[in-house]
Amino acid sequence: MNMSADISTNAYSISAWPDYPDLMGRLNALLKQPVRGIARQNMPQVLDYFEQKCKTSKALAERAKEVIPGGVQHNLAFNYPFAIAAAKVDGAYMWDEDGNRYIDFLQAGGPTILGSNYQPVRQKVHEIVESCGPVTGLLHEYEIKLAEIIRKYMPGIEMFRMLGSGTEAVMGAIRLARAHTGKKWVIKVGGDYHGWSDQMVYGMRVPGTGRREAHGIPKGSTAYTQEVFPNELGSLRRKLMLNKIRGGTAAVIVEPLGPESGTRPVTPEYNREVRKLCDEFGALLIFDEVVTGFRVGMGGGQGYFNVKPDITVFGKAITGGYPMAGGIGGRKEIMMTLAGGIGGKGGKRAFVGGTLSANPLSCVAGYYAIEEMARTGAPVLAGRAGDRLTAGLKEIMNRLGLPYVVYNMGSIVHLQTSAVLLMSMRNPIKLMREADARKHLMEEMGAAYLSRGILTLAGSRIYTSMADTDDVIDDALNRFEDVFKLV
Template sequence: MSKLLNEYDYAAVHAQAQELMKKRKHLKRSAVEKYMKYFNDKCAKSKIETEKAKNAVPGGIQHNLANNHPFALAIEKADGPYLYDIDGNRYIDFLCAGGPTILGNNWPAVRDAAINQIRENGPVSGLYSVYERELAELIKKYYPTVELFRALGSGTEADIIAIRLARAFTGKKHIIRFSGGYHGWSDQLVYNDGCTTEAMKNGVPAECFQNTHEVPINDVEALEAMIKKYENEGGVAAFIMEAVGQDSGAVPTTKEYHKAARELCDKYGMLLIYDEVVTGFRLGMGGAQSIFGTSPDLTVFGKIIGGGYAGSGGIGGRKEIMSMLTAGVDASDNIKVKVGGTMTANPLTSLAGITVIKELERLNVHDALDKASDYFMRGIADLSEKYDVPAIIYHHSSILHIDVSGVQHVPYCIDSKDPQFQSQLEDAYMNYIEFSMALAAEGLIIANGGKTYLPYGSIDILDDALAVYERVFSQYE
């Protein structure tokens, strides 16, 4: 029913999404009931913990990755390829904390470096450490477009500074993004007119959106039209894009689109910003830009450059742009862009990031992951065919797309005014969350219905993971 697709062939992905809309299958109701019973019986402590948390934490969870169906699992141990919950259940970890634990959980070299740092020096001083320079030099080594690097506390912070820098450098005010792209939780970047709910606007003044605009993904003509629209109304400062497409490539970009975006930015005097929070050091040592062969003016980093430790993010790019940044208050130069952050570039996170990057190089991790991901995804395609389950199947290296719902493709396949739009969206969403529920009950964790990452430490248990997927696929009708 499905085959392994080329991750850069958007036309083929889109065609498969349309086919999925017509022939989407669902878990048997008996299977759903079985899996619900698993959670209620085998994850009883997690259920109690989730209810207790609601008395102290809004909604009971604090990260969207934990928003599992039917309730959040309380994890007490992460080790190697596995996660363990407070009920003693073991799960294969294909969530990888949203991507950053590329080596595997609690990787010995990273763990030992962190423990030694805490024991000998403590996690943070608020002052300069040599690890700041060493991390920046490593990033510069693998990203030729990064002439200077500035660490920040998160990907959201880095995206905020990226668009601030773009406006300061170009003297223009508008920002363009593609529909469905994710660039953190700042007021100017959180909302997508076409791909998020009205609730995303709550608490954000409407004027925060007036200079941020979106265009359909892979539509070069729409991008140029939007640039022209605002050329005489303050101009466009930058086009910011998730490097492999919407939601880590769930709706992928084409190589031609990247080339065209670079040309348009040059033509109209605007900056090209790559958000590589997920793809940086995961797709390869040089990230997505090394694959596309393009040169963004600014690159946003996160996740892996902190080695899976908190306070991980940063921005790098051309020296003439990055030199506009200053830490704290600098009264001597009013053209500087002010940026701060007490926990930014803390020694613990910086050292963890340095250690991970060196391990990636030492172990030639990406070559191994590329081969393993291809093997695994061909196995998934075979299972889709064996059980006649329509799916969209492809991978950006170790970022795996195994989509049996098509929920993120609904806006691209059906007009929002079509009577079928809402029913398709609702049906796809339930399919989406039940898929991840089934996988968890069978012993494998991904994000709620979607994000799936392969860690280096799981290469030896790929057949175990395929067995989990087979048990789930066999329950569809």
């Protein structure tokens, strides 16, 4: 794929929004069918790959279990039958400790839109480490430059404050919304993932589950957190009306593409309607752009949908894959409630901290990653790769008569083989009976992709990058077809 010189920095990676009724019809049809995965007689050859080709990874995975709970530090590293240990990443590829090469559609969970370990950014990071070190505790010019370049491209941002992760940013954004409005209720969409802070471990992944995963979290921590089912504006209105007589809603927080980066996609008008409801009831609108920020375009989801949130949450992509990646942006009048410093000046303040937040290394990485994304048109190029991959996967699955569903929002590609992420508490019996089998099917498909040299996120999500040329995508399609012939 040759970079076009006329790519606009205002262009978006999503060339067309999925046909919502058609897509949901196909996803619901998949959910109604019995699970259909790798044939039992073919799974031994899939698993044999790991036994024969991934011996170092297996040994490291066994060693990790002795000192790390569950054997992995973060959920992205979980793979069936065991975690694969990375040794090298470059552009579109990742190599494991045994020297096996994979087409890297994980891309560190989404932030490396330029491709992994992008050399121009890496060079700037090396330079700042040599001259200044990774952290000083003082103000650095690149803190300002990073805030300025974010403000340049993100429509809803006048001021920006850096934090350490997306989870921290969500914590800070909710605290900011409550401090600024003087209200306490926060409404999220069931299935949305907004990090692992106490108040947000609520209705995660499966709508309607409330505190199901809130082990170790006191009930008081989620006492003012509510969830509504995806795309149900009537339910959101009723919650806002009820909250109005109970002190009011501080904020509604959404993933602009829909829960889990569009695993449950929203309708094209959803965000606009949520904006109207927030305005009507005096609630702040928070966009969680941890994944979508810069990935769907330089203006993120807010630019694509032409909806200005009051507060924007960043993570991952804000530093292009480098650590300490998180932040909060928004209107000046709101953001000033988040002013840093020691003590107060008589006004209310939402307190946040973090010794390593806005360190020189992360700010330099973020500034140059965003600058390079704009210069190269990386979100658009990554989106074109996603379009090409999606079209190719559809053709293969139709030709082989498979019931699977693939769709994309630019460079975020969803490959649904089990539909486990479409289940909800609206049908608890089905959830209890089928969730484990559907989840295991997804794990087996992920293992089969790995055995054919394709690295995905949990066997169901793919992030394309600027490094995914036509040749890379064509190679990937051949490998996917090899897997689908095992079904």
